[in-house]
Amino acid sequence: MKNRRWAMLPVWFILMTAFPAAAAEHATAHPDLGPSMPLWSCLPFAGMLLSIALMPLLLPRFWHHHFGKVSAFWAASLAVPFLLVYRGNALYEIVHILLADYLPFIILLWSLYTVSGGILLSGRLSGTPLVNTLMLVIGTALASWMGTTGAAMLLIRPFLRANHHRKQRTFMVVFFIFLVANIGGALTPLGDPPLFLGFLHGVSFFWTFQIMPHMLLAAGLLLVTYFLLDSYFYRREKPADPSAGEGQAALRIEGIHNFLFLAGIVAAVLFSGVAKLGVIDFFGVHRGVQDYFRDLLLIIMGLLSMVTTPIETRERNEFTWFPIIEVGLLFIGIFITMIPCLLILKAGSQGALAFLMDTVRKPCHYFWITGLLSSFLDNAPTYLTFFNTAIGSFAAGLPEPEAVAIMMGDKAAYLKAISTGAVFFGACTYIGNAPNFMVRSIAEEAGTPMPSFFGYILKYSLVFLVPCFALVSLLFF
């Protein structure tokens, strides 16, 4: 029986090579499909994002058991007619987005998730306003380097344990989502998936440091607000100090060697951003050698973490593969269905979404529209959509490296607006960014009541985030 496991390898090899091989035939002179694609070809993309937005609310059990099938359905509903009509060119586009965007994206997420999941912060802190605020500061700072998912998974359980004795805990988790699971990830491509997608398309690694003022303002405002709120509730509750009890273990970190692997991940991504080792034409898809090297290094870092971290450490961390599998399955559907939308946007005034270019003209427009859509439609595809909208507006028809150079240079204000909009507004709803729902799940499992989908928006996002973002928009855009 074990032999059959290995016998599957040739089958996978054939599938993985025959499919791209056919695409390679059309790679050398693939036409720009954007001007000819109809607007209704974006319907599967809209369907995919609306499924993510609505099905968890309306059909949670169905969604939990069949989300993979829903993703496959939407992917097929685009891919089949796309291939029938555009044949080899369509095949090339599908292979391109999977190899150049999806695979690096999921490899990075997986490696950060795996390595972070091997770090266990055990023992107990006492959840006072100062300690809690400090934890949020640390989480916000870590998020840009270990990813918002990694930082959130590392700190949420210690955060909940530290505040287990507190009555009012809901707002604490919400602010945790705001800061650690979203805004904190604004500084590097490692921090948040939208920024990594930008990096894959040529935005340089340190360019996002330019939005540090925006991030510091938003994070600073929210941290001060949090401290004041927590202080208010703390005085009202007058909780007993849990550290006075017996059996309170000292704070310690297990799996600390995983920080080395984290450094390896940072180094690998940085390396791929600066090195130019040549280009490989892999079945028609041109990618830098350094990009393959990066992906390989990321996989190695994740595997090293798995091998060197005791399973008991991961179990005490309540580590599970399920969230990353979910993200993997859903994002295949997102990336494939997104193809027509991106092609149309890149075509600029010649595409079916030309009206969008006319509507969205100023940086503040990009900030708000990227943001509002990121709130409800997951921020990664939204970022890519408006990234291409901007390219379509300002650099239509140019090769991507040149177009992105313009966006980082002369039109930097627009790219900053899109980046901050996508990252910040991901905090506005549970569906804006993947770690939001993971944090919610962990908090609810631990007995912390969390607001409903609309409760979160009405009581928290509108009250705390929107005014904060309005100030960011006023001052910077």
Added chain:
Amino acid sequence: MAKSGKKVLIFGDTMKFESILFHTRLREAAFESLQAVLPLKPAGLRRIVLVYVIRREEVAFVPYAGFDKKEAERQRAAAEERFAHWAEVVAKSGIDCTWRVELGETNPILIKIAEEEAVDLIVTGRKSRTGFDRVYVGSHILDMVRRSPLPLLMAKYTAPYQLEDGQVETRINSRPFVRPMLATDWSPPSERGLEALIALGPAVEKALVVHVLGRNVTKNADADAIAALEKESRKRLDSACVRLAEAGIQAEALLSSGHAAAEIVHLARVHEASLIVMGRTGKDWFQEYWLGGVSHRVAETAERPVLVIP
């Protein structure tokens, strides 16, 4: 027992099955599976701890939603209702019955509860086989085989299996202890397996003791060496049967050769064994999992219940 309350198996300690942890996923034939262990009462069984684990992946991390509290509560209520009924029925046999319903990952929770409740044996079911299971079989059970600090019984109340002529049959393992077969490789865990057979005592009608001369041993040996091996093996098998007889258990010795795991399963089938008892093969994780240690291969492929002794 260690000072911490954690039960550890120490070579030479008398093995007993006074308290067992019975893990169930409440699938079909779950209660019948529980009833199949009640014949351990004459062997000293006093207490059963029923355990149901709400698997985190079934209720947590609903994509972009969060935690399915309703489903967690539904499963908890359903499990507690069933367990309350089971406990009533089991109590009529004079056996105490308590239960635990927990949420999380199955294996660490089972090990944790086993330590907290100081049980002697962990009983768990077996994942239903599908076409894919033949390629990648139940990792939860495999992991438990590897990690359990206590004897682990894979109950397998109903087990479909394929005969050599290709026909599929379903075996009902309702009386697992009447005719156990110890597959020994003379290792310390196998020695503890013999002690486990003795501990099963009054529940056993007849025992079989088997040793398989592996291919890697006989492959390059000449006839004299093989004859010497066989003689030594028979001597040890007879010694084991004498020990069982002294404990009041009629026993028969069997010596065979071939691929160990396949031969053990074959012998169990031919000699109508009701249970396969074996020591956990002491290989490392990589060998045990990817290359297939004998104990986990037997656990994977046998349609009989398997009792693995660490």
